[in-house]
Amino acid sequence: MSSVTPLESAPSTISQSSRSTEVDKNLHSIALLVRNAPGVLVRVAMVFSRRAYNIESLVVSPGAREGFSRMTVTCSGDPSILEQMIKQLTKLVDVVHAFDHTSSDHFETEIALIKVLCSGDRRREVLEIAEHFNAKVVDYAAESLILRVYGGSDKLDAMISLFEEDDVLELVRSGKIVMARALEVT
Amino acid sequence: MEATLPTGAEKLIQCLEREGVEYIFGYSGGAAMPIFDALVDSDIKLILVRHEQGATHMADGYARATGKPGVVLVTSGPGATNTVTGLLTSHMDSVPVIVLTGQTITSILGKDGFQEADVTGITYPVVKHSYLLKDATDIPRATREAFHIATTGRPGPVLIDLPKDVTQGPCEASFVDDIDLPGYAVPSHGDDDAIRQAAEILTASRRPVLYVGHGAVISNAGKAVIRLAEKLRAPIVNTLLGKGAADETHPLHLGMLGMHGTAYANKAVDNCDCIMAIGARWDDRITGKLDEFCLGASKIHIDIDPAEFGKMVDPDVAIAGDARLVLDELIPQIQPADTHEWLDQCNTWRQRYPLKYAKQGGLRTQHVLDRLNALTEGQAIIATDVGQHQMWAAQFCLSTTNRHWLSSGGAGTMGFGFPASLGAQFGCPDKKVWAIVGDGGFQMTQAELATAAIHKLPTKCLIINNNFLGMVRQWQELFFENRLSGVDLIGNPDFVKLAQAYGVKAFRIRRPADVDRILAEAHEYDEGPCVVVAEVVKEDNVYPMIPSGAPLSGMIIEKPKGPLAKPTGST
Numbered sequence: 077m078s079s080v081t082p083l084e085s086a087p088s089t090i091s092q093s094s095r096s097t098e099v100d101k102n103l104h105s106i107a108l109l110v111r112n113a114p115g116v117l118v119r120v121a122m123v124f125s126r127r128a129y130n131i132e133s134l135v136v137s138p139g140a141r142e143g144f145s146r147m148t149v150t151c152s153g154d155p156s157i158l159e160q161m162i163k164q165l166t167k168l169v170d171v172v173h174a175f176d177h178t179s180s181d182h183f184e185t186e187i188a189l190i191k192v193l194c195s196g197d198r199r200r201e202v203l204e205i206a207e208h209f210n211a212k213v214v215d216y217a218a219e220s221l222i223l224r225v226y227g228g229s230d231k232l233d234a235m236i237s238l239f240e241e242d243d244v245l246e247l248v249r250s251g252k253i254v255m256a257r258a259l260e261v262t
Numbered sequence: 263m264e265a266t267l268p269t270g271a272e273k274l275i276q277c278l279e280r281e282g283v284e285y286i287f288g289y290s291g292g293a294a295m296p297i298f299d300a301l302v303d304s305d306i307k308l309i310l311v312r313h314e315q316g317a318t319h320m321a322d323g324y325a326r327a328t329g330k331p332g333v334v335l336v337t338s339g340p341g342a343t344n345t346v347t348g349l350l351t352s353h354m355d356s357v358p359v360i361v362l363t364g365q366t367i368t369s370i371l372g373k374d375g376f377q378e379a380d381v382t383g384i385t386y387p388v389v390k391h392s393y394l395l396k397d398a399t400d401i402p403r404a405t406r407e408a409f410h411i412a413t414t415g416r417p418g419p420v421l422i423d424l425p426k427d428v429t430q431g432p433c434e435a436s437f438v439d440d441i442d443l444p445g446y447a448v449p450s451h452g453d454d455d456a457i458r459q460a461a462e463i464l465t466a467s468r469r470p471v472l473y474v475g476h477g478a479v480i481s482n483a484g485k486a487v488i489r490l491a492e493k494l495r496a497p498i499v500n501t502l503l504g505k506g507a508a509d510e511t512h513p514l515h516l517g518m519l520g521m522h523g524t525a526y527a528n529k530a531v532d533n534c535d536c537i538m539a540i541g542a543r544w545d546d547r548i549t550g551k552l553d554e555f556c557l558g559a560s561k562i563h564i565d566i567d568p569a570e571f572g573k574m575v576d577p578d579v580a581i582a583g584d585a586r587l588v589l590d591e592l593i594p595q596i597q598p599a600d601t602h603e604w605l606d607q608c609n610t611w612r613q614r615y616p617l618k619y620a621k622q623g624g625l626r627t628q629h630v631l632d633r634l635n636a637l638t639e640g641q642a643i644i645a646t647d648v649g650q651h652q653m654w655a656a657q658f659c660l661s662t663t664n665r666h667w668l669s670s671g672g673a674g675t676m677g678f679g680f681p682a683s684l685g686a687q688f689g690c691p692d693k694k695v696w697a698i699v700g701d702g703g704f705q706m707t708q709a710e711l712a713t714a715a716i717h718k719l720p721t722k723c724l725i726i727n728n729n730f731l732g733m734v735r736q737w738q739e740l741f742f743e744n745r746l747s748g749v750d751l752i753g754n755p756d757f758v759k760l761a762q763a764y765g766v767k768a769f770r771i772r773r774p775a776d777v778d779r780i781l782a783e784a785h786e787y788d789e790g791p792c793v794v795v796a797e798v799v800k801e802d803n804v805y806p807m808i809p810s811g812a813p814l815s816g817m818i819i820e821k822p823k824g825p826l827a828k829p830t831g832s833t
Contacts, residue, residue, distance in 0.1 A: 111445055114394060115382060122386055156572070163569035169391040169411060172445040 103132065104158050105184060105254045107262050108147040108165060109139060109172040116170040120147060123164050129153055133186075133251025144172065150252050175262040177254045184254040187226040191246040192239055195219050202239070209235040220245060270398035271296035271429035274362070275304045277405035280437060283333050285309055285324065285688050287317035291337020293364030293377060296429040298335070309688065309717070312709035314341055316681040318348020319707065321359045323682030326668045327643055328689035329480075331358040331412050338364045339377030342384075342423075347675055349388040349419050354672025355503060356476060358417040360408055361389075367427040368396050381423045390418030396425065398433035406438045415448035416567040417480060449566055452583035452591065459579045460538070460562045461595035467536035467560065469604040470496040473519065473548075476503035476671070477541015477566060477585045484508045484664050486589035487540060491515075493593060495601045497608050499527040501542050502652075503671040506661035511640065516608060517617075517660075520548045522653040525615035525806045525819050530608050531556065532814040538562040541585040544574035545672070546810075546832055554813035564588050615806075615819055617657050624799040625774055627651055627726050631658040633777045634696065634724065637785055642694040643668065643686050647679030647703035650732035653804045655698045677706030680723055684714050687721045694722070694785065701727040701754055711764040714791035722784050724794045725757050728802070736803045741828050761793035771796045 110116045117136065124131050132150040139146045151158070158176065165174040177184070190211075194202040195218070206213060206223050209231065215222035225235055229252055236247065256262050268276065274297060278286070287309045290298045301308050311317040314336045321332025336342055342363040352359040366375035382394045391411045393404045401424075408420040464470055474487055478500075484507035491498050491514045498508050499519040510517055519527040531537060537559050542548070544563075549555040552574060563570070563577035564585050571580040581588050619628035631654050638644070640662030646652040646669045661667040668686060670678040683697035704725050714721055735749040761768035767787060769780045771794060784794045808817045811831025818826075 115386070115392070118383070118386055126387065160569065160573055163571070167567065167569045169443060169446045 102152040104151060104153070104155070104176055104178045105182075105252055106149045106151070106158075106162060106165070106174060106176050107254055108149065108174045109262070110145050110147055111170040111172065112138070112143050112145045113170045116145075116168075117147075119168050119170065120149070120165060123161055123168070124149075124151060127157065127161070129161070133249070135251045135253050148251065148253050173262070177256065177262070180260075181257045182254050183257055184228065184252050185226055186229045186232055186252045187224065187250040188232045188236070189214070189246075189248045190223045190225070190236060190239070190244060191215075192221050192223060193219060193243045193245050194221055198243070205235065205238050211235065267432035267434055269296060269300065269429065270401055270424070270431055270433040271300040273398065273401050273433040273435065274405060274424070274429065275300040275306065277402050277437065278306060278333065279304060281405070281409045282330070286333045286335045287311055287320040287324075287685065288335035289314050289317060289337070289341060291341045291364060291377070293338035293366055293426045294335060294341070294362075294424075295364075296426060297362065297364065297424065300429075308335075309713065311681070311713050313707065314344035315347050315677060316707050316710040316713065318345045318359065318361065319351065319675075319678050319681035320685030320688070320710075320713075321361075322348060322352050322357050322678070323645055323668050323685030324689040325352075325357050325359055325685075326682070327665050327686035327693075329665060330689070331360055331409060332685060334359065334361045336361070336363055337377065338366055338381070339379045341377075342381040343379055346385060346388060347673075347677075349385055349421065351670050351673040351675040351678060352419040353388045353390065355670065356417050356480065357419070358412040359419040360412055361419060361421045363421060363423050364429070365394070365423045365425040368425045369427070371425065382421065385421050388419070389421050392421040392423070394423040395428050398428050398431055399435040401428075401433055402435050402438040407441060407443060410441050411443070411446065415446075416477075449568070449582040450584050450587055452564065452581035452588040454591075456579050456581045457588060457592050458595060460581060461592055463536055463560045463562060463579065464494055464496075464538065465597045465599055467599055468601060469533060469535040470494060470599060470601065471530050471534040471537045472496050472498045473531065473537050473539045473542055474498060474500040474504040474507050475540065475542025476501065477564070478504055478507035479541075479664055481541065481566070481585040481587070482664055483540060483586035483589055486586050486593065488512060488514075490589055490593050490596070494596055494599050495605060496599065497530050497605065499523070499531060501545070501548060501671070502656055502669055504542060505656060505667040505669075506664050509640075509662045510660040511662055514605075516612065518656050520545075521550075521808050521810070522657065522804050522806065524617060524657065525817060526608060526611035528806065528808065528814050528817050529611045529615070533607075534559050536560040536562070538564070539577075540564050540589070541566070543570045546574075549574060550808050550816070550831070551811055551813040554815070625771065625777075625796060626802060627654050627728075627796070627798045628658055629774055630724070630726070630771065630777055630781070630796045630798065631655050631698070634698075634781055635659045637778075637781050638694065638696065640666065642666070642696050643683070643690060645669070645679045645683035645686055645695070645697045647697075647699035648674045648676045649700045649703065650736065650802070650804050651698055651700045651726040653733075659698075676703035678703070680704055681707050681710045681713075683721050683723065684710060684719055687719045688717075695720075697721060697723040699723060699725055700732065701725060701729060701751055701757070702731045704757075705754075708760070711761060711766055711791070711793075715764050715766050718790040720788040721791050722787075722794060723791065724796060726796050726798055727754065727757060728798050728800050729754055730800055732802070733804070735801070737829075739801075739803070740822070740826050741809070743825065757793060757795040766790065767792040769794045
């Protein structure tokens, strides 16, 4: 059995922030505050699917207020079309508001679990990579390790790219979560 | 204790009564039986239709004519799926309709029960909002919210899916008056700065055009549009759905713009230096080739739905609000613009490119509609179907009164006109109501002749019979080398005999000389519905025409001499 340390208990020095200037201009992070009602996820997804837009990642979790959920949608596309889609998201009765964080001052992070095949000599190399990226070994088995890493999506990309493709047995990424800095609330 | 509680269905009907519902257009079935049972003891009048699509169009026509929401009640599965076309029609044209669908019992949901369909799933893209109620205590809240959402802001259809155990079981909830919808805000008064900017642009313009859409009808902004036009001295054009908001017989009114609009309306739009959309959404039928639409002209956009701003056209000024309230604030801030030459130019166009049609060579639709216009003088409610007759009706039947023109614009739903006219007649019993339909569309919902006959509705249904799907045939003639495909309606019934089979009075017009007499006779006939079959020439084309995807300057005013390139626009 593996155990995962809750995100909150991780030392703050591990988290990485990425500013809007550093991310792909076409990749947008949209935060939505929605009523926790049946069908709301479908309605939101349909605003994207109607234009054949692909959602790169989607995170849904309970919001700070009871009865409301927070969604973070990452997708790429023409900024002017995304602006119009945000208006259409806002128009949904169950969506309290929708906000594109891409050009605002915000903090974003993502978590990944990576199951790496590593027996014998390879193990040391994998542990070095893990150490470098502040990843934690959350499952230590004879033939494999599960690494948990979080931070900016580009950091996760960089780490994953260091493993041989065939050695990565399984990969789960949470998708990006985003929050505006300082007192701003979205 | 439970014996004294109303059932979910009874509570639902009480909620509808509290909302002021007069009519329910419906078709019964197993999963909706508790609701139909509860209707027996209600003052709400149940109108039994002959097909669920007919029910949705009746509710839609009722809503367009009265401004009040139309209500539909159908059963689960196929009953519910038959409402999808009607939902699309109402959704595209922003019409407040409430569709109540029976559903299988909650314990069977998702298990392929008899007559089960995932109705909320199927209808997500064609509703403003929807509910699947799993608990009877939610009925009062959902009903109140549904009516609020359907009728406020940009109106639209709302669906409530009601499992049979929810409507059959007891309902303990009390009525709900307060709305708690944190994600639903309705703009009313526009932003002051935006209105001031709009006033400055309008006052400075020399060639302004007021472009009026369905939003002006919904907000009853027509008189304000006329006041603005008169103060600014600007011409008015309206969309197909904007007809009736501002009196089309007003000297400053140039009629309908767009694909089959008047040449003078389109020339005005193509040459203006400022165009203000008043509850209109720059639809592709209006703009033609978007890259060349109103180049260099300032664009002001008034809309209650901010999602329309920048969707097709990037406005210089966007004002989110109710059209009438915005105009009321705007008018005092504008000064008469120097438009003398512009109005002269518009009138020159009006004289040079009038709407016209051949007076010889058999009975023509335009002639019939021109005479119907002379007979009704804008005082009758006119519901159209979709196709050539619709465009000719829009051109020749001038609308003078709000909510007197009912037509499926956004969806272009064939089969809409006749049931919509019946819904309008239920809502406006003292009005003369005419349906103008083609032989193709009429046959899609003709079974509602029974509904009209049973209720002795004095609605008149003018069937323009050319034995063709005329608009598609026109396109095939113009753009597909006249290779006719799927447009010949050989096998049409004798519509006079068909009407008589339902016990409906029927007239036939064969010759131009008979038009006035028969239309007048039908107009005065009020013992029940009547059908007037106009046997018009088989082949005739609607002009002017802007081929789909062409710029406004590419308008064809008369029958072209040679073949035309295939249109590049959507449809």
